[in-house]
Amino acid sequence: MKNTVVARIRALVRRVFFWLPSASPSEEYRPEMGHDHALVMSVKQSHRLPTLRQIRYGIRVVLSTAERRVLLYSAIAFVITTAGALVFLVQERTIRVPVAGGSIREGVIGEPKYLNPLDAPANDVDRDIVSLVYSGLFRMNGTEAVPDLAESFAWSDDGKTLTVTLRADARFHNGDEVTADDVQYTIDAIQDPARTSPLAALFRGIKAIATDTHTIQIVQEQPDVTLLQTLTVGILPSRIWGDIPPANARLADLNIKPIGSGPYRFKSFTRDSRGFVRAFTLEKFDHWYGIMPYIKTVTFQFYPDRKQAEDALKADLIDALAFSSLLDGNKNSSLRWNRLNLELPQETIAFFNVKHKTLADEKIRRALAGTIDRQEIIDAWNGRATSVSGPYPFATASTTIITLDEGRALLDSAGWVLPEGGSVRVPKGSKAATATSTASNASTTEFELTVITSEQPELVAVAETLKRRWSLIGAKVSIEALSQEELLRRATRERTASVVLTNILLDQKQDLFPFWWSGQATDRGLNISNLTDRDVDAALEKTRTASTTDALNATRAEVEKVILRSTPAAFLVRPYASYLIAKKIHGVSEHLVVSRPADRFQDLLKWHVKSGWRWK
DSSP: OHHHHHHHHHHHHHHHHHOOOOSSOOGGGOOOHHHHHHHHHHHHSOOSSOOHHHHHHHHHHHSOHHHHHHHHHHHHHHHHHHHHHHHHHHHHHEEEEEESOOEEEEEEESOOSOOSTTTGGGOHHHHHHHHHHOOOSEEEETTEEEESSEEEEEEOTTSOEEEEEEOTTOBOTTSOBOOHHHHHHHHHHHHOGGGOOTTGGGGTTEEEEEEETTEEEEEESSOOTTHHHHTTSOOOOHHHHTTSOGGGGGGSGGGTSOOOSSSEEEEEEEEOTTSOEEEEEEEEOTTOSSOOOSOOEEEEEEESSHHHHHHHHHTTSOSEEESOOTTTTOTGGGGTEEEEEEEOSEEEEEEEOTTSTTTOSHHHHHHHHHTOOHHHHHHHTTTOEEEOOSSSTTOOOOOOOOOHHHHHHHHHHTTEEOOTTOSSOEETTSHHHHSOOOTTTSTTTSOEEEEEEESOHHHHHHHHHHHHHHHTTTOEEEEEEEOHHHHHHIIIIIOOOSEEEEEEEOOTTOOOHHHHOGGGSSTTOSOTTOOOOHHHHHHHHHHHHOOSHHHHHHHHHHHHHHHHHTOOEEEEEEEOEEEEEETTSBSOOSEEEOSSGGGGGGGGGGOBSEEEEEEO
């Protein structure tokens, strides 16, 4: 059978290239008179170009067997080379580009409540969805506010009035034009006491005036250059919301079927038998004024806890999940998902209680802060953090790093010494300082610190790192891991712990006022260090009255300087939040600087599922 097939292939090749008689008789090669006559006539007939039969006959007559074999190999090489050249040409002259289409499913912990920009800040789920459905006068690009609905803007000479010209091509999802009246209505609604918006404090002392269809003036009582960040709030369609009484606003259908002017519009949602929203789908708004996204639909799948959401991700029921640690220590997981590191304006900080008797001396606080190994803290965060050195997460202030011996010397000069044969410091001059430590004399005189932190595994690991480090300079450290609610109560109401270890997430203005102003060092205040410093208060006031970006940066540098001067805290690291995305979704960055978690979607316009070829 094999020989028969080979023989047939050989006969076919020889017929095509050499015009040899076939192994089996055929009409073409029968020795008939008519056939010979036709052959002679075809040879004698004149042609501008030789026919295929003439070429085949010429090869047969002119070339020897060896020459015909060389010609065959050359023809095969020519075909292969030509095909390779064509492939190379296509690769060099074409490029694979994203095309519209496809979908993404993100897992979210919780469920939506009020899908409108006035109430969304109270619920992270609402804020995520609102960031895609609504657009504001400005939007955040990293930590900077850039125009969105605003086509242009200008400040008055005194810095109190901002005049914004709206884009003429902006439309709400119902087709209505976005006008200055909509902007004025939105700001008035935020300030309406009956509306009880969590944004009301940000808009205190601000008045919006629509001067014409596309021009709005924002007037402030005092100049504030961070007003642009405030104006990133989504704009409501006044022609729809205006008919709803403020007291009934949270009961309106628009809270579950929102209408905004963002890149995505409401499509559908599903509820279970108990009334819980389980999925919420948005679709691309074809008449959006900005750069059109590639992803056609975005679906949010809601889960009651993180474990269920991570199980759904592992089962490919969802494509993305934020704030997950699935990739930590799992090499195989990196083959299924990309990780986008979200760099938020947050810090892991060890706040020293300056009113605590053990930490009242600044030398002691300097010894504790200076001897911390930042790399160990980063390792406790599984490498998902970067070192910081001051109260502003993205600033580059310098922190004084000292050796363990220098830290021990500082504690010695502060009156805390190591007793003979002991490992925990005691006050200089006490009995324990001159005698071997025993259980009876070390109970109340030892250099003892209590670190309270949340139950978050990374923070507990950081606390253990601090405990090991501080034990090397003679401190006895105990750790209490608490629920977030209990930690907040102990830190802001009891205020008895010597060290509070926690994460601080600043707002998009990066306003330090709540954490360092003296007026917040009271019951329920967020000044956890209990620092009361007139210079700090004065510098903080300047940040709120800065009228230019340069002035703001200068006042922030001053704030940083005066805070670091008294060492009220150890500023440790800026942790990254992980955002896991399936490999099928392309165009995802590795790092993204954002001012709030919902801003992770500011890069969504570049993401794509489908792609195609295009000539360069």
